[in-house]
Amino acid sequence: MARALVVLRAGALALAAAAAAAAAAAAAPPFYVLDPATFSSLLGADLPWATASIPFFEASNATLTEVYYFRWRTYKTHIHPSDPAAAAAGYPLVVTEFSPSVGWAGRDNTIPCAQGHHVRDGRWLRDGANGTSAGATMDSYALWWVSGLSGVRQNYYNWLATALWDRLSVAGAARFLPRLAAHVPALAALAASTMNGTLPGGDCSRWDAANDGIYSWMGCAGQEHNPAGGGLQPLVHAMMVSEAASLAAICRAVGNATCAARFSAQRDAFQARLLRLWNANLSAFDTLNSSLAPRGSPWAGVRTLASLSSPWYFNAVPAETAAAYGASWDAAFDAEGLGGPHGLRTAEARSAGYSCHPRSCCYWGGPVWPFETAKAITGAANVLQSAVLSAAAPSVTRPRVWRLLTDYAAMHTGAWTITNFTTGARANYTLLNASGYFLPGLGVDWIAEAGCAEDATWTDNPGGGFFYEHSTFMDIVIQVVAGLRPFAAGAAPHVTVQPLQPGDGALAWWCLDGALVNGKIVTVLWDADGSRYGRGAGLKVLVDGEEAAAAATTQGPALNVSVG
Secondary structure, eight states: OHHHHHHHHHHHHHHHHHHHHHHHHHHHHSSSSSGGGGGGHHHHHHGGHHHHHSSEEEEESSSHHHHHHHHHHHHHHEEEEHHHHHHHTTOEEEOOOSSSSOOOGGGGGOTTTHHHHHHHHTTTSOOOOTSSHHHHHHHHHHHHTTTTOOOOOOOOOOOOHHHHHHHHHHHHHHHHHHHHHHTTTHHHHHHHHHHTOOOTOSSHHHHHHHGEEEEOGGGGGGGGTTOOOEEEEEEEEHHHHHHHHHHHHHHHTTTTTHHHHHHHHHHHHHHHHHHEEEEEHHHHHHHHSOTTOTTTOOOOOOOHHHHHHHHTTTTTTOOGGGEEEEEGGGGGGGTTTEETTTEEEEEETSSTTOOSSSSSOOOOOSSBBBBHHHHHHHHHHHHHHHHOOOOOOOTOOOHHHHHHHHHHHTTSSSSSSOTTTOOOOOOHHHHHHHHHOOOOSSSSSSSSSOOOOOEEOOOOOOTTTTTBBOSHHHHHHHIIOOOOOHHHHHHOOEEEEEOOOOSTTTTTTEEEEEETTTTTEEEEEHHHHHHHHTSSSEEEEEEEEEEEEEEOOSSSOOOEOOOO
């Protein structure tokens, strides 16, 4: 016992020393290339918060720059103080899906459906040395869902363990693992219940023993009116692959081999279940035992964006057999399929019941939905940044993924109009602005819930804008434009850098500065001719201001850079 105590004490001291080193690094100057004051017109009164909290970014594409800061500002409006009892328990701030209070939320207006998106973007909030920074806020919110506080609802399928691993991959073990470790038993219990088909806080799913999988209704994961219907959904089973893999990794990180083995086995089981949801006749993942299946068929027989995006977003397709499933991406670039002229549809245009302008909310039988658009772009980036997966899915190309990103960015701007889905009337922007629907200084930048990819029109009643946080954007810019992917949770903390612009000339310059990964400030920049940043031409990766890697082109293989 004495030896065990000595070992534990030594481990605790090592973690404390590492945490102190991380804090010291965080206190260093966070920007080595960009001057935050340059972006004051885009950030307005939020400039001090942004300077203390976020990585800064600019690109020769002005829309990407503008929307990047718009989305950070909207994100900030969704960070709210929790109630005094929750704050006293160690969870002082939460992130909400809706800024105004809504009746279907749980404690402190929280809703779990978009929780994974909240953490995926919010994982880049930078930590300060005092533990009260934006990064510490994200740690608190990520653990809120397994806090044990009464009134914290788990009534939607969501990717909590995956989100926690995402946060750990940026923060690093010294920064986040000690706090996460205390919540692993609760996290494992929640995951086990969900994987058995029991969704806490809801009765919309069950275990389908005959088909060996989770039968869930569309609303369980926020997929209302999805034309694939209820059944064994690729979305849910792909999510469970990622949840099990993430939990196994978390359990290994805290030294719980039994837990790691248990969830590794679950990962393998759910991956096999997911692959059984491949409909070869459709060349797509499809819903089995569907409530909307044609008579005589076990399949829904319809391609949906959720069923396409999820296996690749959650890295649930095994690399060794990925070529058998790569054709699912063809639908994303098919004009009669999911590939609309202004963005991705949630169901194919050729689908029965397809509607671009439904006169109700939460109708995912055709409209653009940023929740799934974000997953699809990230999933496509995951494919391109893997040599094996990109060979398996040849329809996923740099120009096509770049088009998905630029279409998504344009959705936030005046390039899209806002209409009333009940009357079809175009919104009066003057009245909306006078009513406070737009953030000061950013014109008519906007993001809503549902839109039409055919005519670039938001079809929500006015109520989106910065009041609704249900998708990622900043993380996509970081992964697709800067090419930055963090892997700070393992024994050899590192980042990879592989930008996905379609050619070196697509952007003359861009820079991501002040990204804190494992206590190190990471800067990535591209300067085609060296005139923008004065550090020479090409692709550069800096760690704490010192050049750590470089390349002459954005089109090469990934750069691997230590942040240990």
